[in-house]
Amino acid sequence: MNESVRETAEKIRKLQVQGARNVAIAAINAYQTIAETTTATTRKQFIAELCEARELLFAARETEPLMRNAVRWIITQVEDSDERKVIELSNLVSSSAQKFQRSLAASKERIAEIGAKRIRDGSVVFTHCHSSTVTHTLAKAKADGKTFEVVCTETRPAFQGRITAKQLVGLGLKTTFIVDSATRSFMHDVDLVLVGADAIISEGNIVNKIGSSAIAVLAHEARKPFYAVTELLKFDPATLYGEYEKIEERSRDEVWKEAPAELTVRNPAFDVTPRDLIHGIICEEGIVSPQSVAEVMHRVYPWVFE
Numbered sequence: 001m002n003e004s005v006r007e008t009a010e011k012i013r014k015l016q017v018q019g020a021r022n023v024a025i026a027a028i029n030a031y032q033t034i035a036e037t038t039t040a041t042t043r044k045q046f047i048a049e050l051c052e053a054r055e056l057l058f059a060a061r062e063t064e065p066l067m068r069n070a071v072r073w074i075i076t077q078v079e080d081s082d083e084r085k086v087i088e089l090s091n092l093v094s095s096s097a098q099k100f101q102r103s104l105a106a107s108k109e110r111i112a113e114i115g116a117k118r119i120r121d122g123s124v125v126f127t128h129c130h131s132s133t134v135t136h137t138l139a140k141a142k143a144d145g146k147t148f149e150v151v152c153t154e155t156r157p158a159f160q161g162r163i164t165a166k167q168l169v170g171l172g173l174k175t176t177f178i179v180d181s182a183t184r185s186f187m188h189d190v191d192l193v194l195v196g197a198d199a200i201i202s203e204g205n206i207v208n209k210i211g212s213s214a215i216a217v218l219a220h221e222a223r224k225p226f227y228a229v230t231e232l233l234k235f236d237p238a239t240l241y242g243e244y245e246k247i248e249e250r251s252r253d254e255v256w257k258e259a260p261a262e263l264t265v266r267n268p269a270f271d272v273t274p275r276d277l278i279h280g281i282i283c284e285e286g287i288v289s290p291q292s293v294a295e296v297m298h299r300v301y302p303w304v305f306e
């Protein structure tokens, strides 16, 4: 097994790389490295190497369809090609990886342009965890000259909210940092909620950092719009065919290292926000209703269903 793939999987597992987009980019980069360093001498061996890496990366975090869609797409380019020479096949992996990265970057820009328009002058935006797509949207709104504030949660147990807070302060945005359980106390003071997504389910429900669904309930109670800001490729096609999205359960040590051994400690990383609580999905195709997301996917990314 390629050492750099192993290292990437380990970094993903340990949250040294976090957020669905960064996880997908790390996996795509790992495929670039395979292309550059493979010692395979036959097409069969090369494809076996790609598939072995896929298993390792997928197992690093279970709830990451963007990574799965990206990796599957790259491998499909190789499997669909008639090329026999490993050098040509590795070039194909490289060019496919670069193409996917370019399209991800373009989606991120488009999403930020659309999302930034939802932020009005003087408004307060609430966010949770660390989503690179949300922070990029906030950065775009700021660059567009909007004046607004952000309330961000610390996001127990791994404190990804600190990454968000540092980035927002770095951007010169007035940011208020709160513990997760203070959400209800602040919801009446905010104008809209923007969170990222790890997975989009075929019915339009969204999987994101644990606590997102409670925030959506509180936003609903306070009549504040709750948006998921995400590229469509976080859609998990398997959910269309009946599969449930797996919710990753992480180590109890992240919650309480010195907890009594007999105590049950649970640590689900994500939860599901039902579509009825989602005002809209801000994606590269515009602001789409959760109910229409599968249809939009079929139109824009038909290969995901193949």
Ligand code: RUB
Binding pocket: 015, 017, 018, 019, 020, 021, 022, 128, 129, 130, 131, 132, 133, 134, 160, 195, 196, 197, 198, 208, 209, 210, 269
């Ligand atoms: C991160 C998280 C983010 C989404 C979207 O969880 O829930 O909101 O992954 O991020 P974790 P992005 O820290 O456990 O990975 O917009 O960057 O894809």
